[in-house]
Amino acid sequence: MFFSKQLLSNLAMTQMGSSGWVSSLLGSARSEAGQVVTAHSALSLTVLQNCVSLLAESIAQLPIEIYERKGDDRVLAIDHPLYAILKYQPNPWQTPFEYQEQSQIAVGLRGNSYSFIDRDSSGVVQGLYPLDHEAVTVMKGSDLMPVYRVYGSDPMPQRLMHHVRWMSINGYTGLSPIMLHANAIGHAQAIQQYAGKSFMNGTALSGVIERPATAPPLKDQGSVDKITDGWNAKFGGAGNAKKVALLQEGMTFRPLSMTNVDAALIEALRLSTIDIARIYKIPAHMVNELERATFSNIEHQEIQFVIYTLLPWIKRHEQAKTRDLLLPSERNQYFIEYNVAGLLRGDQASRYAAYAVGRQWGWLSINDIRRLENMPPVKGGDVYLSPLNMVDASKPIPLPVSKPAEPTKAEIDDIQRILT
Structure with missing residues (x-):
């Protein structure tokens, strides 16, 4: 060695x-x-x-x-x-x-x-x-x-x-x-890193509950948490979708849509x-x-x-x-x-149509087609066809030779009548 x-x-x-x-x-x-x-x-x-x-x-x-x-x-x-x-x-x-x-x-x-x-x-x-x-x-x-x-x-x-x-x-x-x-x-890596830190350190809300400006403020944070936790428990998650909510004291729920920054980040990820x-x-x-x-x-x-x-x-x-x-x-x-033939094959209808053309014009045999389809050869499948209507273009076109048709009995009687 x-x-x-x-x-x-x-x-x-x-x-x-x-x-x-x-x-x-x-x-x-x-x-x-x-x-x-x-x-x-x-x-x-x-x-x-x-x-x-x-x-x-x-x-x-x-x-x-x-x-x-x-x-x-x-x-x-x-x-x-x-x-x-x-x-x-x-x-x-x-x-x-x-x-x-x-x-x-x-x-x-x-x-x-x-x-x-x-x-x-x-x-x-x-x-x-x-x-x-x-x-x-x-x-x-x-x-x-x-x-x-x-x-x-x-x-x-x-x-x-x-x-x-x-x-x-x-x-x-x-x-x-x-x-x-x-x-x-590196640009794509920087965008991914920015997106990761945004999700880790940022705040993403699905919506906010608004109270009228004339309503008295809630006494403490516990009262706020009681309202939001009750809302999440009753209406949050996929299992609570399409439920009907009743808001009191003039409160309204306003869903938050995607910000321009979020949209720009998604577009930047797609372009990268x-x-x-x-x-x-x-x-x-x-x-x-x-x-x-x-x-x-x-x-x-x-x-x-x-x-x-x-x-x-x-x-x-x-x-x-x-x-x-x-x-x-x-x-x-x-x-x-x-062998890249398998990657270049089209759908079944297109392949069969191409096989039919190759078979009819004489450059594909039955076994050639079967090998392309990963099928075993068959006996007598190596015969190539030759179209009968194809002739050598350098030679004159042969005229058809046909045997005269035999006259019918009526035609023979007419001929004899004319001659006599």
């Missing part, structure tokens, strides 16, 4: 003991609103957690396959050693879903995801071990190739590191979405939600912002989410895996791909 198991275990213990200290030094930024923004504090925002987990869970649930090219066709490379690593067990303690989810969360928060590639003496991948973002330093070698140092270890070449990066300026490390948009995230969703290109309805939703084109918006939001992240993972996990001699023969 190029990297011993003992060193890997020592690195894991060092990460666990030092990650908090290193994160406090390197992984934070102060926004203009005065909030210290870190990956953990940003993740406490519900909308940002929604965006990050939505991307991570959407990608982690996709089937990942390794294919072998055979001419114009491709087949699953079940016998390839990497097949079991990607499909069943990337390392001894994580499932493929957990590993892929953690990798995408790291890229979504930090802009980079690092995993140590455990290879045998022949270079075959034996496992993928995720590394803490703060534990890895990326350097540029004399040959312009990236070199990785993990907590003071000897520099490791690229063949031992699986690195997925977000948008990059220098080409070696990805930008952190959290640090890049620290002001927007949309602003954070915009960082990850998440549609508003997918972060439960439904104020202006019409539900007339939700299906098309979800397809747009797959194409314009999810697919760029998927391509990053696919191409990084192809680059890092396949040997250079294998890349022309094998490739790694996520």
Whole structure:
């Protein structure tokens, strides 16, 4: 092995003991609103957690396959050693879903995801071990190739590191979405903190009971409490809704509506939600912002989410895996791909209509359709139809050849009568 198991275990213990200290030094930024923004504090925002987990869970649930090219066709490379690593067990303690989810969360928060590639003496991948973002330093070698140092270890070449990066300026490390948009995230944190202190220290009343100005004042606070407590006991709560009250001595009850400050606070929270969703290109309805939703084109918006939001992240993972996990001699023969067909399927009526078109025009067979619907093939289902009314446009249109109809007995009698 190029990297011993003992060193890997020592690195894991060092990460666990030092990650908090290193994160406090390197992984934070102060926004203009005065909030210290870190990956953990940003993740406490519900909308940002929604965006990050939505991307991570959407990608982690996709089937990942390794294919072998055979001419114009491709087949699953079940016998390839990497097949079991990607499909069943990337390392001894994580499932493929957990590993892929953690990798995408790291890229979504930090802009980079690092995993140590455990290879045998022949270079075959034996496992993928995720590394803490703060534990890895990326350097540029004399040959312009990236070199990785993990907590003071000897520099490791690229063949031992699986690195997925977000948008990059220098080409070696990805930008952190959290640090890049620290002001927007800090603004949202400040609004939440203000709202929390307002509810903790402020006073929120549902209404007030007013007495006429000419009425004599009540003698003591006990008399006031007796009236308000009796009102709450009889008319407060959902169980006492729609009851009829009788007020004496000219008293009136005046409910209090939302103040302008409350309305402005709610609007500011909504705008901060949309602003954070915009960082990850998440549609508003997918972060439960439904104020202006019409539900007339939700299906098309979800397809747009797959194409314009999810697919760029998927391509990053696919191409990084192809680059890092396949040997250079294998890349022309094998490739790694996520199956997103299930996310792009429309409703049942739309799918069946599309299948009918493909079947009638000859580019889908019965078994092709059944495979798309996760159904087993049937005998004789690989036959493709050919429309009879389709001809080669470069050739003249053939004229119909029809056999003359046999004359009827009446027509024969008429002919004989004319001839005689």
